[in-house]
Amino acid sequence: xxxxxxxxxxxxxxxxxxxxxxxxxxxxxxxxxxxxxxxxxxxxxxxxxxxxxxxxxxxxxxxxxxxxxxxxxxxxxxxxxxxxxxxxxxxxxxxxxxxxxxxxxxxxxxxxxxxxxxxxxxxxxxxxxxxxxxxxxxxxxxxxxxxxxxxxxxxxxxxxxxxxxxxxxxxxxxxxxxxxxxxxxxxxxxxxxxxxxxxxxx
Amino acid sequence: xxxxxxxxxxxxxxxxxxxxxxxxxxxxxxxxxxxxxxxxxxxxxxxxxxxxxxxxxxxxxxxxxxxxxxxxxxxxxxxxxxxxxxxxxxxxxxxxxxxxxxxxxxxxxxxxxxxxxxxxxxxxxx
Numbered sequence: 640x641x642x643x644x645x646x647x648x649x650x651x652x653x654x655x656x657x658x659x660x661x662x663x664x665x666x667x668x669x670x671x672x673x674x675x676x677x678x679x680x681x682x683x684x685x686x687x688x689x690x691x692x693x694x695x696x697x698x699x700x701x702x703x704x705x706x707x708x709x710x711x712x713x714x715x716x717x718x719x720x721x722x723x724x725x726x727x728x729x730x731x732x733x734x735x736x737x738x739x740x741x742x743x744x745x746x747x748x749x750x751x752x753x754x755x756x757x758x759x760x761x762x763x764x765x766x767x768x769x770x771x772x773x774x775x776x777x778x779x780x781x782x783x784x785x786x787x788x789x790x791x792x793x794x795x796x797x798x799x800x801x802x803x804x805x806x807x808x809x810x811x812x813x814x815x816x817x818x819x820x821x822x823x824x825x826x827x828x829x830x831x832x833x834x835x836x837x838x839x840x841x
Numbered sequence: 842x843x844x845x846x847x848x849x850x851x852x853x854x855x856x857x858x859x860x861x862x863x864x865x866x867x868x869x870x871x872x873x874x875x876x877x878x879x880x881x882x883x884x885x886x887x888x889x890x891x892x893x894x895x896x897x898x899x900x901x902x903x904x905x906x907x908x909x910x911x912x913x914x915x916x917x918x919x920x921x922x923x924x925x926x927x928x929x930x931x932x933x934x935x936x937x938x939x940x941x942x943x944x945x946x947x948x949x950x951x952x953x954x955x956x957x958x959x960x961x962x963x964x965x966x967x
């Protein structure tokens with residue numbers, strides 16, 4: 640019954656609605672600059688992918704099943720975060736939190752897999768200092784992993800805010816911006832999956 | 842403005858909810874299919890060389906389009922999504938110039954680069 644009290648929302652003034660649209664657009668512009676950041680790292684990787692300096696090339700160190708698993712995990716987390724937004728539209732707090740926690744769990748799984756891949760490569764002597772190709776690889780994939788890690792912290796903050804404050808206007812805004820951020824990371828990963836891993840293995 | 846209006850996407854209208862749910866399920870299903878197609882292509886070595894690279898690139902671009910359309914809510918109308926669409930398209934042009942331009946310039950530079958032996962010959966004669 641506690642959830643019902645959040646169902647009665649007051650109509651918003653034109654100013655408030657305008658502020659939300661502006662925030663969304665500002666966040667969108669931030670994502671576009673992130674898009675450029677990743678594009679630069681992709682360009683660096685594409686230029687340097689052949690410069691292995693006698694070290695391993697992509698085909699030697701990438702494992703196809705592991706990469707597919709990572710991709711599917713991230714895709715599933717993108718879907719669960721969409722479901723969280725759908726539950727939030729109906730003001731179902733427990734359900735929203737559940738989907739958000741599921742998204743965070745999948746995100747943690749993904750980061751742990753990536754981290755273990757990195758530590759294994761470094762242990763074998765194939766760290767970022769080995770060749771230009773590996774430097775570009777660690778920078779590109781590591782930057783994506785860092786974004787996912789920050790996203791996980793953000794989810795947990797939203798879950799906590801929902802628990803303590805319910806569906807306030809600010810919390811709904813954060814949730815919506817978060818889903819866009821998370822889907823954006825999934826899109827970036829599609830390109831890493833294809834142009835780094837699959838192209839490397841081919 | 843009688844209904845709560847957060848963003849047009851999370852507006853509490855049932856039919857928009859159905860639309861959103863359909864978009865997520867459809868986007869997820871198509872992305873899954875495209876990912877598996879790319880995986881099968883690489884694991885079975887169905888194609889080789891440039892054909893395989895071209896197909897993989899096309900699959901990635903298709904997946905990019907699908908996820909932008911279904912997940913980033915750029916597909917449906919509304920003023921706020923139009924502003925985002927315009928920003929997205931202009932930044933996509935910058936990204937294409939950045940990536941294609943870098944590859945183009947660096948490839949040319951690579952082709953024009955002197956081999957170490959040639960460099961010494963050049964240094965002694967000039």
